[in-house]
Amino acid sequence: MTEPIVETKQSENKEWEPKIIAFLCNWCSYAGADLAGVSRIQYPSNIRIVRVPCSGRINAYFIIKSLTDGWDGVIVSGCHPGDCHYISGNLVARRRFAILKELLEFFGIEAGRINFMWASAAEGERFAVLVRKATEIVKKLGPNTKFDKKW
Amino acid sequence: MVKFMGLETENKEIENNLREIARELLKEKKVDVIIGYKKGTLPLLSQPIIIDSEEDIDKLIWNNLCYVNLAKYLVPRVPRFVDPEKGNLTVGVVSKGCVGRALIHLASENKINLDEIKIIGIPCNGVVNRQRIEMEIGEKEILEVSVLGNNIIVKGKNFEKEFPFDEYMNDLCKVCKIRKPPLVSKVPDLCVGECEEYSNIVDEFTDIEEFDSKTPKEKWQHISEALSVCTRCYACREACPMCYCNLCFVDQNKPVWFGKTTDLPDIIVYHLIRAMHMAGRCVACGACSLVCPMGIDLNIINRKLEKIVKERFDFTSGLDPDALPPMVNFKMEDAQEFMLEED
Numbered sequence: 202m203t204e205p206i207v208e209t210k211q212s213e214n215k216e217w218e219p220k221i222i223a224f225l226c227n228w229c230s231y232a233g234a235d236l237a238g239v240s241r242i243q244y245p246s247n248i249r250i251v252r253v254p255c256s257g258r259i260n261a262y263f264i265i266k267s268l269t270d271g272w273d274g275v276i277v278s279g280c281h282p283g284d285c286h287y288i289s290g291n292l293v294a295r296r297r298f299a300i301l302k303e304l305l306e307f308f309g310i311e312a313g314r315i316n317f318m319w320a321s322a323a324e325g326e327r328f329a330v331l332v333r334k335a336t337e338i339v340k341k342l343g344p345n346t347k348f349d350k351k352w
Numbered sequence: 353m354v355k356f357m358g359l360e361t362e363n364k365e366i367e368n369n370l371r372e373i374a375r376e377l378l379k380e381k382k383v384d385v386i387i388g389y390k391k392g393t394l395p396l397l398s399q400p401i402i403i404d405s406e407e408d409i410d411k412l413i414w415n416n417l418c419y420v421n422l423a424k425y426l427v428p429r430v431p432r433f434v435d436p437e438k439g440n441l442t443v444g445v446v447s448k449g450c451v452g453r454a455l456i457h458l459a460s461e462n463k464i465n466l467d468e469i470k471i472i473g474i475p476c477n478g479v480v481n482r483q484r485i486e487m488e489i490g491e492k493e494i495l496e497v498s499v500l501g502n503n504i505i506v507k508g509k510n511f512e513k514e515f516p517f518d519e520y521m522n523d524l525c526k527v528c529k530i531r532k533p534p535l536v537s538k539v540p541d542l543c544v545g546e547c548e549e550y551s552n553i554v555d556e557f558t559d560i561e562e563f564d565s566k567t568p569k570e571k572w573q574h575i576s577e578a579l580s581v582c583t584r585c586y587a588c589r590e591a592c593p594m595c596y597c598n599l600c601f602v603d604q605n606k607p608v609w610f611g612k613t614t615d616l617p618d619i620i621v622y623h624l625i626r627a628m629h630m631a632g633r634c635v636a637c638g639a640c641s642l643v644c645p646m647g648i649d650l651n652i653i654n655r656k657l658e659k660i661v662k663e664r665f666d667f668t669s670g671l672d673p674d675a676l677p678p679m680v681n682f683k684m685e686d687a688q689e690f691m692l693e694e695d
Binding site: 261262265266269282283289292293295296297298299300301302303304305306307308309310311316317318319327330331334335347348349350351352 | 564566568569570571572573574575576601609610611613615616617618620621624625627628631653656657660661664665678679680681682683684686687688690691692693694695
């Protein structure tokens with residue numbers, strides 16, 4: 202007779218950890234994250250990285266869909282203004298992010314779930330600090346339940 | 353106090369002027385067709401009409417029930433006014449302030465050619481919020497609408513009710529600053545009726561301050577309650593002059609971006625993304641709210657967008673056909689206080 206499958210329960214005192222999706226631009230932030238990695242700078246393991254060509258590639262769809270798909274937080278990171286590999290991709294993106302962030306606040310959805318940052322390829326330390334900060338913010342907000350579907 | 357142009361009497365002057373201008377334009381072959389409003393099939397409604405011969409001109413009306421934004425008929429999602437022999441037709445559009453703004457904004461997005469359009473400008477003092485009246489009356493049928501001074505009198509079987517126009521006006525009309533179509537100086541003979549020059553619009557946005565001061569929880573409660581009745585009929589999208597995409601993001605199924613159900617998250621996402629798309633483009637005509645069969649008040653979202661865009665990018669849509677829309681434009685010194693920074 203086979204053993205009945207016992208559901209493994211998470212120990213009660215284990216803290217809830219958010220899952221955060223991070224969209225990093227290929228030219229700055231992805232390299233920055235890489236630098237943080239090779240320099241062995243510690244940053245939270247809550248983030249899962251998606252590499253995109255430029256922060257201008259980030260559509261509001263990506264961010265909202267991440268939230269509806271159950272991610273607890275979203276990080277978008279690109280080159281500093283003026284450093285964009287495609288000259289102005291991050292500047293156009295910045296306007297989009299501003300509108301999206303304000304709209305989320307207006308709808309009463311926790312705007313802290315969405316975090317935008319600039320980090321260049323040489324700023325491994327800054328990247329780690331900001332990811333730590335974003336993780337803290339999302340952790341405080343708790344699990345993402347506003348987008349839970351009934352069916 | 354806004355003076356209510358009566359449905360029967362006081363607006364006759366504008367209506368007569370409008371017909372005269374329209375007749376002249378058609379007679380002198382300055383335009384091939386005219387888009388305007390005609391009497392609706394129900395007492396509180398008006399209908400759009402497309403006129404190409406002089407006989408029909410007497411069907412043109414103008415009153416406070418003309419809420420459709422006629423610019424919708426000129427954007428590519430619906431067939432253009434094209435003659436197989438003559439090519440593109442010249443179209444005259446009966447324009448209140450927001451229709452004129454929509455036309456100018458569409459021109460700035462290169463969707464229409466202002467050379468093929470004549471704006472027949474008329475001054476507007478707001479449209480009636482039909483849903484609110486219908487909601488107050490309830491299940492009973494409205495048979496007659498008349499006007500006495502500033503009041504709208506709605507009659508039906510065994511009841512008669514008065515509604516003050518100032519109160520039962522569309523919310524966006526209450527704060528409207530652009531009541532006549534903006535005059536475009538670069539196209540001098542574009543305007544044939546009453547138009548006005550607008551250079552810089554100063555707006556205080558006092559109407560949404562109250563909502564802005566609410567806590568996130570209250571905001572969420574308000575928004576989710578208001579939107580939860582949405583049936584996803586997309587009437588708001590169909591009535592909006594700025595929604596001209598050949599394939600809307602909610603209709604896309606390769607990939608399926610967002611759910612198509614009437615579950616609350618799906619509804620919220622639809623309205624959120626639509627609001628995103630309206631940023632810096634909405635011309636505050638209020639057509640989306642006025643066509644909503646569930647009576648959802650989308651005005652508050654549109655008003656907020658107007659505020660964000662005005663404060664952040666100092667832009668008012670639909671005033672200058674040569675201006676670059678804010679969401680395809682950028683400035684090095686744009687505010688970025690929302691970006692995460694090291695302490």
